[in-house]
Amino acid sequence: MSQVHIDVRYVANLARLELTDAEVATFQPQLESILGYVEALSKLDVTRIDPSAHGTPVFGNMRDDVPHPSLSQEAVLQNAPDQAQGQIRVPKVVTDA
């Protein structure tokens, strides 16, 4: 098993995930162990092999592009953690210049 180093906190930040120091300490060896195991794939020669995105040869079965009723505003908002005036409220996104 070759040694793979992963910067756990950096990757977690890419995934918008905050981690405690304890989590980083736990995940570091676990993730490196998994990646070490996965490394075995790199030894396989797959030069002339096409990739498969799915197991079945699925061609998008598109429905007809006809408008139809969707969920109501009330149904869509029912799970929003914070809402006002029929909209979802979030912290300020654009800061003053």
Next chain:
Amino acid sequence: MPNNPLVFNSCSMTITQLRQALLAGEITPAAILEKLVGEIAIRDGRTGAYLSYPLEAALAEAAGVDLSLPLGGIPIAIKDNISVLGQPCTCGSKFLENYISPYDATVIRKLRAAGAIPFGRMNQDEFAMGSATENSAFQVTRNPHDPLRIPGGSSGGSAAAVADFTAIAALGSDTGGSIRQPASHCGIVGLKPTYGRVSRYGLVAFASSLDQIGPLTQSVEDAARILQAIAGADPHDSTCLDTPVPDYLSGLQDGVKGLKLGIPKEYFGEGIHPGVRRNVEAAIQRLAAQGAEIIDISLPHTEHALATYYVIAPAEASSNLSRFDGIRYGHRAANPTDILDLYKKSREEGFGPEVKRRIILGTWVLSSGYYDTYYGKAQKIRSLIRSDFENAFQQVDAILSPVAPTPARRIGSVSDDPIQEYLSDIFTLAANLAGIPGISIPCGLTDFDGGTDLPVGLQILGPHLGEAVLLQIAKAAEMD
């Protein structure tokens, strides 16, 4: 009617038997529900399969149910990652603890169209990531055969309830074995259909190219009945196949005479518990005795399936789970400093460790500089695994193997190394990578490091859309 012995035993009856009793007027849909609630009250404290069960809503449905429909009056337990309008859908996660589904999954609509009553939300590993149902944020589910053991996972609540007779039948989801492995551990039938046979609309996505919904039942015939109801095209899922749905019941009794059944040598190597091997080999012998031709085959890329899976599944999961950001639904952290802090803290607080591990792993294998090395490569090896099966099905009608290398392990006995836990799916996940159907049926009991004897499952894999022949073989292999 409470003195009718049929009512008393209704929870251990199959769908087939209950349907006969319903049509004969010996029992009512409401009586089945009331009896189930009684059984849940007695035994679910020990098993922990149910997260909730809204009886009033189910009774209201039962009152208006059409008994002439194929599943008329039959309650079906639902894994907690399948949406039922107005009911919780926690996915076993704190993140969705207070979430209420605003719509029905297509499988729910189809079950109701067949007369069934969705009843009960079944515990699972968080976002279906796990093989033990120990990764639920809410409770541990226990194996009805031995409460010190896992029921398997991730559809552990669905499997445990059916095995415990607190549910007649259930729906689960299978991304790498999450229907078949718990069915095996609990001694029941579990079917993962062909990718695209059943709509995924309303199933909370884990790995979209691998996920498939399927039934967990007491009998092969019951699995056929449920598949019949839920299979078929759906305008809401573009990966759902519009191939006509065959009659899964008509050929069920046709037997295995003249069928060619492949035994892949890669699935019978080292690391299989002797009791599993003995029972699976005995099941193969029983099928041979009924006239099946047993053929040794090879699936040469099997050894790479686990690594391939653990690139593709986390990659897709990291993408799918990015929707859980604390904005539109689910958990939102209190007092964030800004929007980025809101995302990061909500996800930190809402997700458990296995989910975080897989999000980080998936983000890594998709990140710039590593994409080709990991994800691109895994997709190519996926093609090799697929063609292994295609080649095999030129030779044989179906493939037989164990479902899991060992019977159910003890709760809490998992190692710190996630790879050890991932190995429990080694025989099931290739079917998801290849998109083929697979069924797990009970084939015997074995001792496993002391305690009660535990169920062993036989796995039958078939070609794309080969569910009918799979069920036919499973029926022949089914023990009384």
